[in-house]
Amino acid sequence: MKHRTWPRASSSSPFSSFPFPTDTPSSSSAAKHTRFVRRCSHSHPPPLPAAPSDVGAGFSALPYDVMAKIAASFDDPTLKAASVVCRSWWEALRPLREAMMLLRWGKKFKHGSPRVKQNAEKALESFEKAAARGSALAMVDAGLMYWERGEKQRALDLFLKSAELGNHAAQCNLGISYLQAEPPKTEEAIKWLRKASVGGNARAQYQLALTLHRSCGTKSNMKEAARWYLKAAEGGYVRAMYNISLCYSFGDGLTHSNQLARKWMKRAADRGHSKAQYEHGLALFSEGDMMKAVVYLELATRAGERGASHVKNEASHRLSAASRDHAMHLADSWRALPSK
Numbered sequence: 538m539k540h541r542t543w544p545r546a547s548s549s550s551p552f553s554s555f556p557f558p559t560d561t562p563s564s565s566s567a568a569k570h571t572r573f574v575r576r577c578s579h580s581h582p583p584p585l586p587a588a589p590s591d592v593g594a595g596f597s598a599l600p601y602d603v604m605a606k607i608a609a610s611f612d613d614p615t616l617k618a619a620s621v622v623c624r625s626w627w628e629a630l631r632p633l634r635e636a637m638m639l640l641r642w643g644k645k646f647k648h649g650s651p652r653v654k655q656n657a658e659k660a661l662e663s664f665e666k667a668a669a670r671g672s673a674l675a676m677v678d679a680g681l682m683y684w685e686r687g688e689k690q691r692a693l694d695l696f697l698k699s700a701e702l703g704n705h706a707a708q709c710n711l712g713i714s715y716l717q718a719e720p721p722k723t724e725e726a727i728k729w730l731r732k733a734s735v736g737g738n739a740r741a742q743y744q745l746a747l748t749l750h751r752s753c754g755t756k757s758n759m760k761e762a763a764r765w766y767l768k769a770a771e772g773g774y775v776r777a778m779y780n781i782s783l784c785y786s787f788g789d790g791l792t793h794s795n796q797l798a799r800k801w802m803k804r805a806a807d808r809g810h811s812k813a814q815y816e817h818g819l820a821l822f823s824e825g826d827m828m829k830a831v832v833y834l835e836l837a838t839r840a841g842e843r844g845a846s847h848v849k850n851e852a853s854h855r856l857s858a859a860s861r862d863h864a865m866h867l868a869d870s871w872r873a874l875p876s877k
């Protein structure tokens with residue numbers, strides 16, 4: 538599949554869902570984690586030590602609605618940890634613990650599991666119930682389902698509510714949807730994409746860079762775009778790796794560096810970016826490394842990159858029959874490195 542990531546006048550950003558990361562406890566802490574989960578699953582709060590007076594006056598005295606807003610985007614482990622800080626937090630976060638359970642069921646219904654049959658209606662119902670209890674995570678999942686159904690206004694309402702609660706995935710989704718509006722709401726999109734980018738969302742960082750790049754009329758805008766491309770690339774976003782390679786290659790927004798351009802181009806190629814595979818293959822061909830050139834150009838050809846096949850054939854003719862066979866074996870056994 539082709540990756541058109543460098544800005545063009547007619548290009549547009551595809552809207553896509555944003556999977557949530559799952560935290561897996563390390564083997565060294567597995568036993569502690571298990572005991573912690575069991576402790577937090579009780580219907581009543583565990584015995585808690587008396588809080589010092591300054592803590593009681595500060596944290597435990599927070600109004601329930603304020604606590605609910607603060608914790609709306611908490612993942613499951615963080616929510617459980619917050620719930621056992623003090624009794625008032627245990628009570629304040631009870632609806633969000635219920636929402637987390639509903640969210641888990643919603644995901645099971647949405648994707649199916651060995652014990653749960655896939656059911657989109659039940660998934661959406663679970664997400665909505667969790668969202669009603671204040672879960673910003675559930676608002677995103679419900680919004681995505683409405684978006685896929687074509688009910689975009691309902692999706693936008695949920696994204697906005699979740700974004701205002703500080704959820705970075707929702708902020709990113711909202712920014713992208715504003716870019717797709719007719720006419721595009723570019724200023725609003727940049728506002729929300731920047732919030733998500735500052736929060737560390739790699740997809741938002743890439744989309745923000747791409748938006749600034751497309752609309753840049755000044756060198757300062759291009760410098761900011763390059764900075765966000767680099768952040769997204771360092772965060773594992775493969776399309777940003779390709780774009781930051783071009784920035785280094787052309788000196789756009791960054792100091793020209795062939796070494797860094799090659800580094801990021803190879804990283805993108807190794808993660809399955811077809812254009813990067815083609816361009817990295819060309820670079821290897823020009824350096825005389827025919828074996829590696831054939832492998833990358835073969836991968837690019839299989840991904841549909843026009844022109845890669847001709848150069849690959851030229852490189853293949855310069856290899857022995859045994860080397861050609863080995864290069865094809867390497868291409869057949871190739872697996873992309875993980876990326877976002």
